[in-house]
Amino acid sequence: MSTALRMTPWVALAVAVVLTITATAASLFWGSRTIEPSTVTSVLLRVPGILMGQDSGASAEMDTAVVLARIPRTLTAIVVGAALAVAGAGMQGISRNPLGDPGLLGLSAGAAAGVVLGLGWLGIHTSWQIAVAALAGSTLAALLVFGISQAGGGAPTPIGLTLSGAAVNAGFVAVTSAVVLTNQAVLERFRYWNVGSASRSETTDLLTTAPLIALGILLVLLGASGLNAMALGDELAHGLGVNLGLQRTAVFVGVVILAGAATAVAGPIAFVGLLIPHAIRRIVGGDYRWIITLSLLLGPSLLLIADTLGRVVAPPQEIYVGITTVVLGVPVLLVLLRRRKGMAL
Amino acid sequence: MKAAQVHTLRRRQARRHTLLLVGLFTAVLAMMAMRVLLGQYTVTIPDFFRILGGERIPGATFIVMQDKLPRALLGAAAGLAFGIAGALFRSVLRNPLASPDVLGINAGAAAGAVTAMYFLGAAGTGLAWAALAGGIAAACLIAAVSTSLGAGTGRSGIVGERFLLAGIGVAALAQAVVMGLMTRLSTQNAQTAAVWTAGSLNSSTWDRLTLVAAVLVLAVPLAVLVQRSLQPAGLGTELAVGLGSRPGVAQAGALGLGVALAAVATAATGPLAFVALLSTPIAAALHGGKISVLASGAVGALIVVAADMVGAEMLGEARLPAGVITGAIGAPVMLWLLVQLRRGKQS
Numbered sequence: 002m003s004t005a006l007r008m009t010p011w012v013a014l015a016v017a018v019v020l021t022i023t024a025t026a027a028s029l030f031w032g033s034r035t036i037e038p039s040t041v042t043s044v045l046l047r048v049p050g051i052l053m054g055q056d057s058g059a060s061a062e063m064d065t066a067v068v069l070a071r072i073p074r075t076l077t078a079i080v081v082g083a084a085l086a087v088a089g090a091g092m093q094g095i096s097r098n099p100l101g102d103p104g105l106l107g108l109s110a111g112a113a114a115g116v117v118l119g120l121g122w123l124g125i126h127t128s129w130q131i132a133v134a135a136l137a138g139s140t141l142a143a144l145l146v147f148g149i150s151q152a153g154g155g156a157p158t159p160i161g162l163t164l165s166g167a168a169v170n171a172g173f174v175a176v177t178s179a180v181v182l183t184n185q186a187v188l189e190r191f192r193y194w195n196v197g198s199a200s201r202s203e204t205t206d207l208l209t210t211a212p213l214i215a216l217g218i219l220l221v222l223l224g225a226s227g228l229n230a231m232a233l234g235d236e237l238a239h240g241l242g243v244n245l246g247l248q249r250t251a252v253f254v255g256v257v258i259l260a261g262a263a264t265a266v267a268g269p270i271a272f273v274g275l276l277i278p279h280a281i282r283r284i285v286g287g288d289y290r291w292i293i294t295l296s297l298l299l300g301p302s303l304l305l306i307a308d309t310l311g312r313v314v315a316p317p318q319e320i321y322v323g324i325t326t327v328v329l330g331v332p333v334l335l336v337l338l339r340r341r342k343g344m345a346l
Numbered sequence: 347m348k349a350a351q352v353h354t355l356r357r358r359q360a361r362r363h364t365l366l367l368v369g370l371f372t373a374v375l376a377m378m379a380m381r382v383l384l385g386q387y388t389v390t391i392p393d394f395f396r397i398l399g400g401e402r403i404p405g406a407t408f409i410v411m412q413d414k415l416p417r418a419l420l421g422a423a424a425g426l427a428f429g430i431a432g433a434l435f436r437s438v439l440r441n442p443l444a445s446p447d448v449l450g451i452n453a454g455a456a457a458g459a460v461t462a463m464y465f466l467g468a469a470g471t472g473l474a475w476a477a478l479a480g481g482i483a484a485a486c487l488i489a490a491v492s493t494s495l496g497a498g499t500g501r502s503g504i505v506g507e508r509f510l511l512a513g514i515g516v517a518a519l520a521q522a523v524v525m526g527l528m529t530r531l532s533t534q535n536a537q538t539a540a541v542w543t544a545g546s547l548n549s550s551t552w553d554r555l556t557l558v559a560a561v562l563v564l565a566v567p568l569a570v571l572v573q574r575s576l577q578p579a580g581l582g583t584e585l586a587v588g589l590g591s592r593p594g595v596a597q598a599g600a601l602g603l604g605v606a607l608a609a610v611a612t613a614a615t616g617p618l619a620f621v622a623l624l625s626t627p628i629a630a631a632l633h634g635g636k637i638s639v640l641a642s643g644a645v646g647a648l649i650v651v652a653a654d655m656v657g658a659e660m661l662g663e664a665r666l667p668a669g670v671i672t673g674a675i676g677a678p679v680m681l682w683l684l685v686q687l688r689r690g691k692q693s
Contacts, residue, residue, distance in 0.1 A: 145681060149681060149685055163510075163511065163514055164441070164443040164510065165443075167443075168448065168681070169677075169681075171448070171619055171620065171673065171677070172673060172676065172677025172678075172681075174619075174673070175544065175670055175673020175674050175676070175677065176674060176677070178543060178544045178669075178670050178673070179666055179670040179671075179673075182666060182667065183666060196522075196525045196529065271518060272518075320526055321526065321529065323525070324523075324525060327519055327521075328519065330518075331515045331516070331518060334515045335491050335512060335515060
């Protein structure tokens with residue numbers, strides 16, 4: 002029994018690594034424009050040269066430009082997928098609530114509203130300013146959702162938390178629409194800021210937010226042992242001598258940073274944070290150290306697959322990844338509801 | 347307490363309810379009058395009646411008959427429908443947050459309309475029918491999922507938590523459909539887009555008004571009846587069955603009616619955020635904590651007409667659709683409601 006428990010996570014890890022590599026390759030090789038695999042490979046081989054400055058990266062060929070455009074997009078999907086999946090795992094852990102997801106609970110919408118308000122009213126424009134605005138928005142949303150759902154004392158029920166999240170979400174979406182509709186400049190750039198997309202970001206945005214996301218993941222990882230203790234209930238955890246307050250704060254701050262930074266890069270994307278931790282829990286059980294580690298690989302895989310699907314379903318048009326994740330995610334949510342066991346943490 | 351005392355108490359309550367309704371509907375009429383007569387283009391009262399009488403006043407006739415009057419009437423009608431739908435949902439689901447707009451009925455209706463617009467090129471009344479179909483489809487999906495799920499465990503059917511969770515899932519799905527198709531539609535005009543993402547009265551027409559009014563004429567009496575038959579269920583399902591009422595039928599009827607009202611209203615104005623959600627608790631607060639279908643409808647009408655007035659006339663250059671105003675005002679009120687809900691559970 003114990004060997005099976007020890008082995009399974011490692012096997013799962015190996016599978017997750019293979020899946021992530023496959024999904025990354027799929028994202029690079031497939032797209033709305035059909036390109037010969039050999040062309041893609043030759044362009045990819047030029048990338049180190051371009052990064053070193055030996056190769057200008059300029060090319061008359063359309064295919065080369067398309068492949069080069071797929072690289073930041075793939076990186077965005079990887080970073081954002083990891084951020085969202087870990088944020089979901091952390092949120093489910095601290096709230097002991099199976100429906101924790103930065104998108105469903107309004108954190109992503111809060112971050113988007115922060116960005117749009119900053120762009121429209123405060124005139125921000127650099128990547129750093131956008132990231133700060135997104136963090137401010139996600140912090141406010143998280144405080145609203147968790148603060149209110151805990152105002153009466155005691156742990157909020159899954160349904161209470163989810164409804165609070167839906168309401169906060171709707172409020173922030175309204176704010177975003179208001180700003181976008183009244184400000185022509187913001188409208189041009191961020192007309193669809195209420196939908197997530199992996200192709201919107203520029204490389205500078207990614208470089209700015211990647212350290213933030215790394216910090217967030219680190220904070221959640223630091224709290225992982227605390228999450229395991231919390232899953233036993235607060236009293237038992239106290240008995241084990243775990244300083245819950247500190248670890249809960251670390252995870253909470255980590256989750257807020259992850260949700261805000263991911264939204265600053267890609268816009269609001271729901272369901273990744275819900276689905277991935279649940280799937281992992283099914284496979285390897287409820288140890289948060291494993292859940293978070295595997296989330297780091299499976300979150301990117303899901304987002305890469307969703308983004309690639311969105312590109313190849315109806316070429317030459319693309320479906321935003323924020324939409325494909327919802328379409329993939331809702332059936333899984335409904336299946337989770339079907340099994341009461343799956344709902345319990 | 348003697349029978350006579352109970353009798354007088356009941357009569358006093360009924361009288362207070364009537365008074366409240368008279369007050370609320372007077373306020374709705376006053377708000378509509380303000381919407382039509384005042385604003386950036388003012389119309390005098392004698393002129394208004396001359397226009398209604400068929401007289402042609404250059405400029406004024408067009409503005410009143412093609413913009414201001416249909417806007418005010420459609421706003422009131424849609425608000426009434428949303429408010430009644432919210433009260434019906436609240437009566438059945440017993441959760442102040444479980445309103446058609448949170449549960450995806452509005453989003454489903456909007457998704458139906460946008461789908462028809464994109465794939466079939468629908469316009470005008472066809473759009474309304476598509477929205478109705480979308481709202482009903484969303485409701486059926488939620489009901490099918492939650493009842494089939496509930497059957498296995500013997501837990502409550504449509505009234506359980508799963509109904510709410512399934513509703514939130516369906517809302518997310520329908521919103522994704524709207525957003526996805528909106529990005530494909532070459533709507534250069536952001537106001538057109540706003541109708542389906544936020545809700546707006548900018549494209550009010552007499553056609554749409556006729557549709558909503560026709561549904562309201564049928565639905566309002568039914569809603570009052572259904573809500574009355576639901577009242578025994580408020581005592582708890584077991585007691586209600588013991589008293590000879592059949593809560594299942596009344597509940598299903600109330601939800602069905604609520605879905606139809608919310609979907610038709612969405613077809614005409616788009617998914618106006620928070621109107622259904624807010625009007626019920628506000629009306630209940632005015633009515634001593636009791637849910638009143640008509641009072642809730644009147645509050646809904648008041649909210650929509652006022653929001654349209656604010657968005658279109660009172661913000662200067664920035665003309666915001668009514669749905670954005672209801673969303674922005676609704677969010678803090680909603681948070682206050684959540685806190686109240688927690689307090690109520692604690693005490």
